[in-house]
Amino acid sequence: MTKLSFETILFDLDGTLIDTEHADFAAAQILAQEIEAEISLDFWAANIVGVTDGYDIFLKVLQQQSRNNHLTTDFLWQRLQQLWQQTMQNLSLMPGAAALLSGLQGNGYRLGLVSASDRAWVDRWLGHFELHSYFQNITTGDDVQRNKPAPDIYRLAAARFQVTPAQCLVFEDSIAGIQAAKSAGMTVVAVPNSITHNLNFSLADQIVFGLDQINIKQFDTLFSPP
Numbered sequence: 001m002t003k004l005s006f007e008t009i010l011f012d013l014d015g016t017l018i019d020t021e022h023a024d025f026a027a028a029q030i031l032a033q034e035i036e037a038e039i040s041l042d043f044w045a046a047n048i049v050g051v052t053d054g055y056d057i058f059l060k061v062l063q064q065q066s067r068n069n070h071l072t073t074d075f076l077w078q079r080l081q082q083l084w085q086q087t088m089q090n091l092s093l094m095p096g097a098a099a100l101l102s103g104l105q106g107n108g109y110r111l112g113l114v115s116a117s118d119r120a121w122v123d124r125w126l127g128h129f130e131l132h133s134y135f136q137n138i139t140t141g142d143d144v145q146r147n148k149p150a151p152d153i154y155r156l157a158a159a160r161f162q163v164t165p166a167q168c169l170v171f172e173d174s175i176a177g178i179q180a181a182k183s184a185g186m187t188v189v190a191v192p193n194s195i196t197h198n199l200n201f202s203l204a205d206q207i208v209f210g211l212d213q214i215n216i217k218q219f220d221t222l223f224s225p226p
Contacts (some may be wrong), residue, residue, distance in 0.1 A: 012050075012174070039061065094210070118140055139160065170188045204220075
């Protein structure tokens with residue numbers, strides 16, 4: 001068997017494999033409108049997406065903007081969760097996600113999932129889209145004390161595969177995720193989506209504008225260790 005370029009390929013979930021971020025932002029916009037506040041897409045992408053305490057930041061901004069001084073964080077958080085039930089009814093895989101996972105698995109790569117979200121959330125959507133079988137290891141925010149952008153979650157993922165960080169290739173859509181993987185010593189491919197496309201991805205080793213743009217036959221040529 002031909003030696004693979006990387007021992008292990010690690011994928012982020014939200015916004016990289018599954019399009020949860022549009023539904024998330026849609027719920028945030030509805031909530032902001034309900035209390036006569038505003039949240040811009042650029043602010044959301046830079047400060048909320050992939051950031052561990054992003055929702056705390058978001059709710060604080062809403063409280064600052066609202067004319068209602070009696071809005072509590074608990075009320076806003078509960079309302080946001082209610083709105084998620086509406087906006088996340090029809091989630092879809094990111095274009096090319098299923099084909100890429102299948103192709104990599106078929107070519108002998110070991111695949112891992114590394115998500116800042118909790119395990120219940122990850123299992124919910126992996127089950128929904130029947131993706132569990134692609135991943136030999138799943139590492140979530142429940143497994144570490146310091147979540148992305150700290151490197152802990154990626155270091156743990158590498159340890160579970162018994163490989164060095166340098167042997168891992170990571171696909172991420174958020175700045176926090178890229179910072180986490182790079183700080184862990186991994187090679188990172190940024191996959192901007194229409195939520196995050198205006199961000200500065202210069203920290204990543206490569207940028208690919210969609211998983212559907214990756215030719216699995218040329219994978220080893222396109223993505224090789226530095």
